[in-house]
Amino acid sequence: MRLFFVPFLLALIASAPPGATTGEHRVRTDDGVELWYRVAGIERGTPVLFVHGGPGEGSQAMQALGGPALERHVRMVYLDQRGSGQSERPKDSKYYSLKLLESDIEVIRRELGANKLILLAHSAGTPIALDFAADHPEQVAGVILTGAVPDLPGAMDALCDRVRALHPELYAKAVAAADAGRRCDPFAAFADDQRQHFFDRNMFPNAAVRERVNWLDHIPGVANSGALGGPLFNQGLLNYRFTRAERITMPLCSSRAAATSKRRSRRSGRLRKRSGTGAYWFIRTPAISCSRTSQSASLPM
Secondary structure (H helix, E strand, O other): OOOOOOHHHHHHHHOOOOOOOOOOEEOOOOOOEEEEEEEHHHEOOEEEEEOOOOOOOOHHHHHHHHHHHHOOOOOEEEEEEEOOOOOOOOOOOOOHHHHHHHHHHHHHHHHHHOOOOEEEEEEEHHHOOOOOOOOHHEEEEEEEEEOOEHHHHHHHHHHHHHHHHHHHHHHHHHHHOOOOOOOOOOEEEEEHHHHHHHHHHHHHHHHHHHHHHHHHHOOOOOOOOOOHHHHHHHHHHHHEEOHHHHHOOOOEEEEOOOOOOOOHHHHOOOOHHHHHOOOOOOOOEEEEEEEOHHHHEEEEE
């Protein structure tokens, strides 16, 4: 299995005291939510914290599919965010926000006894990782964004383009359902069974990958229940756009899922696109752009 960012990770990792012991852990946050996380891999080095997507997806797919290869090189930490996986799922929406998810990263950093973390974020984990890095640059050694969505309105526009291209007969319905200021509502274009098929095809053009990931994401007890996603969407997650690129002073590696779009880097002007298997970069390699300095980091905005 080829993991495109391993050389980048190895260049970032410095000698560091051992963090938490290998294995599963639980910790309670300041507002009383119990978080589950697992530590694996080599005994020393800057911990690499996986920030999963979804929202509410859990870390189980990464642990099974991409993690074992990374663990040969780095100290991996798999966190199930509040409302996800094996962490507690409070029913009250007051326990969910991007700011609270960001604060949970700080809880884990303290538990690990680490001065700095490397943040490895997937899909909807992008806003959490970017916000933490922008707010706490002194505590982040590097950021890796995979299937990156730092501009969710732009991502929604890309889905509108895809609906129009693949299902022109449904595009008018999506436009009619859009909120003010939006081109369309791609979720409203389909009936329930059609909607799942559309998004599966968009994320996983390779059927074998789709089956593997969907099986892992539906394991009883860790499957996405919507406990996290519902409140975040109600709070306006789809309006999220990261605008503080000047705060990303640490090395950054960014990829976008080749199945959804291709974008030109604002800073380097380079356009990179490879065919792959969609948003799950740990199965195949999507488009990537990595930098050791913030001045040429390719944030796909």
